[in-house]
Amino acid sequence: MHQRGQKILIVDDERLNIRVLDEMLRDTYEVSVALSGEEALEVVRIVVPDLILLDIQMPGMDGYEVCRRLMADEATRSVPIVFVTAMHEKDDEQRGLELGAVDYITKPFHPAIILSRLKNHLKLQQLNRQLKQQVEQEVALRMTAQQEHELSRQLLIQQSKMAEMGSMLGAIAHQWQQPLCTVSILTESVLCAHQNKLLDEAYLKETTESVLQQIRFMAKTVEDFRRFLVPSKEKVVFNLLTSVQEIIALIGKEFELRDIALDVHCPRKVRVIGYPNEVKQVVLNLLNNARDALSERKCTDPRVSVTIEAIASSARVMVCDNGGGISEDLLPEKLFDPFETTKGEKGTGIGLSLAKQIITRMDGTIAATNTHEGACFILTLPLAGEDA
Known part of the structure; x- marks a missing residue:
């Protein structure tokens, strides 16, 4: 069932299209409008809507660019975007969905279909919010x-x-x-x-x-x-590259939406002995830290690289970024102390301290350093074997 308080933003440079959609929706939703992409970005800074109906072909900033910017902004990236457009080509639809839109409706449209799809997307949005609140x-x-x-x-x-x-x-x-x-x-x-x-x-x-x-x-x-x-109960032999790829499969979209390049280099199979899920948790923490630092500092051409290699009897994982680096007063060890954080009030100071505990329990080490471009974290773990 619709809730009267749900807010929908209509973005279209054609007033006739806005009038048709407004008459269709205003009895059920709180409707606001924007006549251009630039105006839409200004509107969402004031009040974030529950869903956006977005035209593609507009003068100045088109709908694709509006969608890309909304998906890159933490405040609006979870807002469902539905393209409503006269563009019928499959390539146009694919591009819109790849940018993060949840639906693509072509004109002329049937009111019943519009209302049905909006109801489904708003219900999913509400469920996502409830789940987040429960967590x-x-x-x-x-x-x-x-x-x-x-x-x-x-x-x-x-x-x-x-x-x-x-x-x-x-x-x-x-x-x-x-x-x-x-x-x-x-x-x-x-x-x-x-x-x-x-x-x-x-x-x-x-x-x-x-x-x-x-x-x-x-x-x-x-x-x-x-x-x-699920925590790992005992040490096992596992492939480091596979573990890293599984994490990237879960969070890679977050990097794409922020235009952050994420590269993995592993010239040969590297197997280690340890707790695979705990290692994935450490890698996830390092990748999320790098992503947040690059976004907050608005770095040009942001990049994160993960390099896996075997040296003597140890395996090494390096997670490096070009975000400017870590404050020198936190290096080399203070960064891993409990409740030390580089994120200010947003950080808990737990992640890196826990990462050190996990890696130490696996008879490995974790270290942080600065390169000429940014921060670099280096994990070393006991090597189980490697295949060319």
Whole structure:
């Protein structure tokens, strides 16, 4: 059921289009309008809407650029964007969805279809917000006065994972948007084919397989997330590159949306002995720290590189960025002290301290240094073997 308080922003340079959409939506939603991309960006700085209907072909800043900027901004990146446009080419639709839009509706449109799709996207948006609030409430309940003064290693691990969970949930939401849109379109196409007496067994079989393929992708995303949350019980031999790739598969979209290049270099297979999920947690923390630093400092041509190599009896993982580096008074060891953070009030000071505990427990080391471009974190772990 729609809620009257939900806010929708219509962005279109054609007043007739705005009038049609406004008349369709104003009895159910709080509607605001913008006649250009530039005006839309100004509007969302004042009040962030629950959903944006965005035209593509506009003078000055087009809809694609508006979408890219909204997705790159922390305040608006979770707002669903639905393109409403006269552009019918598949390449146009693909480009819009790749930029982060949740749907693509071509003109002329049917009011019932518009209302149905908006209802689904707003419901998903509401569920995402509720889930985020539940996570935040869980964190708040755990942070009692006694726990703040008597942090144990297990409590540190749990709090650190909860702190990363918001980012992970955001990544999952972005990965789900496109398959959900595809499933919606395929479902409507079956109904349309049935109404036009074009629904045969071959068409139904092909469409069903396409829907199942999207569902399998979404299920795999949830399973990857679930595995990340389960602590490793004992040391095992595992491939470092595989662990890094699994983390990047979960959070890589976050880097794309911020235009941050993320490169992995691993010339040969490198296997180590340790706790794979805990290593993934350390790598995730380092990648998120680099991403946040690059975004906050608005670096030109931001880049993060992950290099994996084997040297003598040790494996080495280097996570480096071009974000300007770490304050010298935190190097070489103070950075890893509990409650030391480079993020000001946004940081907990737990992540790097916990990373050091995890790597030390695996008979490894973690160090931080500055290069001529930025910060570089170096992990060393016991080498199990390597294959060319």
